[in-house]
Amino acid sequence: MDVREPILSIKDLKKRFGSKEVLKGVQLDVYKGQIIGYIGPNGAGKSTTVKIILGLEEEYSGQVTLFGEDISASSVEYKKRIGYVPEMADLYDNLTAEEYLTFMGELYGMEHETAKKKAEKLIGLYGLSEVYESRIASYSKGMKQKILIISSLLHNPDVLFLDEPINGLDANSVMIFKELLAQLAAQGKTIFYSSHIMDVVEKISNRIVLLHNGQILADGSFEELKNQNMEGSLEEIFNQLTGFNEHKETAAEIVSVVQEV
């Protein structure tokens, strides 16, 4: 595996906000075709890592190399090969899906007509043809999420960064989406999947990276993690690794407060 050139290589990445050090030296090599389940508790530094790679955050120490080029030195060109689904459904929602998606395509350097045709096809496949020409503001949560997903795929990117991408999707759409990820990975795309829903991460990713307090705590396939003396589901492994085992006590306390009334 290591013979190949990594698509993304992070070396000793550190980042601080004021006095708080959010990333304390992250090391990571990612290869073609991997689906990485990028997990960690709230505030572990997951989104910060992704934001640095996307160029949203500057002033870090360490090196981030994407497609063999240091991102701090290269121009914005490298972003053409990235697709991104942000956690917050930030959209220009007073545009229609048609307007928004073609705009996104064009930002990635596609021709207007090509982007439009492609968006229309994808929208149709996602069952949103009827609302293609209405404003996104009127959409439900799941529909907005589909728009975000489509806009991340429109330009046929080589690397995908997905932050809670199935948020609000119904079970059928989730199934399509999971299968989609598997097939994209088989085509050689690399996927960075960060989520708090452990069962999904467990099922779809072929490599799991656990970030805790700005450091990588575990890295390997689900089987490998299990073999490292850890039992049970990914959720339980997650609890063990992050040193959280008071869930029963906390829940019991909550129940007792609830019953006070």
Place this chain on the structure above:
Amino acid sequence: MKEFRTLLFLDWFQGLFTRLGFDYRLLRRILQVKLTMDQRRVPTIFQQQGRKKGKDENRFIKSLWVYALFGLFVIPFIVMGDQYIFQLSITFTVLIFIVMTSMISDFSVVILDIRDHTILFTKPVERKTISLAKTLHVFIYLFFLTGSLTAIPLVIGLINHGLSFFLLFLSGIILMNILIVVFTAMLYYFILQYFDGEKLKDIINYVQIGLSIGLAVGYQIVARSFEFVDLTISFTPEWWNIFLPPIWFAAPFEWMLNGNHHVMILILSCIAVLFPILALILYVKALPTFEKNLQKLSSHGSKKKKAHFRFGDGLMKVLSRSNEERAFYRFAHYMMKNEREFKLKVYPALGFAIIMPFIFIFNGLMDGSREDLLTSSMYLSIYSSFIVIPTVVMMLSYSGKYKGSWVYKVAPVSSRSSIYKGTLKAFLMKLFLPLYALISIVFIILFGYRVIPEIAIVFISACIFSVICLSLMKGALPFSESFEGVQQSDSWKVLPFYLIVGVFLGLHYLALQVPFGIPGYLVILFVVNLILWKTAIKDQ
């Protein structure tokens, strides 16, 4: 997406932008999207009107004639004479006020759009292209705004005072715009430096409210101000004039056209040119830090001092007997205090209600002497503050966050009337009473202690009037409908209620004619009030 003439114009400079290293195709596309989104926003000036769904119409361009109308305000000051420093100070004050407030109220959205961060910055687009698009966007907006505002005054100036006046005026306006952009951005920058985004949104909200009130009152004041302006006063510049931007811009006129070589005039003229340019340089330097601060917009402040319910708490316990009603009283109070969209619709009406009684009195002052006024029954003009009641009672049904109203259905509310009663009481105590108290204090100072019992009468009448409004309107549950549902026709629905105000006024006037009429009327009103609050609002 449609084509914009502005962009076709911009196309002429395509070569220039490309040579400077910008990706013109993307720049143009971003601007096109931004302009399209602008079309779908309603400017504050038009907020009073019902929102029509469907077709895109360039609401901003359509709102321009309003600015052209405001531009007419300054014409008298331009043609008046050649006391330039005086006339143009007033002119620039008006212009700065209008441009600045509409910049803050309508265009903050552009400067403060944090969606740009996740949507545009993650795409393969150079930062400088995005920044240029943002700057051009603001520039286009300001061009149209000041263009329509000053086109007619400029032409009038050209005809009246000649070409050099015109050129001075034009360059003054350009410098003024630079100053306004920089000042607004710096204002945001400092607010964001020390506060979080919520605070900034609050401040913008208050500016919007101020703009609405300012424009409504502006009609009244401008119409009268000509009677007060005395052109025979000669202007002597003072050192503190340095702090008044309108005077900077007026100074060059005095210097160039009137040949006034007073040192202060020269200094002020220099400031008018140098200060905006220096500010612009500073702005360009500070822009990256500004962008960084912008991210605080999405963060929510953690520390917020929790204000105690204080004196209102005891009052509420007296007014509302049931716990359910108290809960809705508090809820309505929080909603009215916190919801920006609600405040934007309602607070201007409140401001207007404060001013109305005084407008009547000023008219009275014009006609008679002050002694006449003191003994007159002009204080009855306090009834004109009632105009706010039907408007607000109607608005209570609406909310920007109307979707939260499912709680009414889910919660086991035993009596629906308590929802209405609690809300209405909260309105009377938290919104109406403070403004009424303010008017009352001024009236007691103006008319003497004798009016105190009558002020009490008017307040109880207000309580009765609100119940009547509520039961006649039969609106939806409080805060349960979208503002989009407010129709233009709804503002006409309010008119018949003003007749009821007339009835109250008439009864009060009658009571004044009868011996012991006032105390008697007070008692009757009090009893009627108690009965009405118990009976008029029924469940369902």
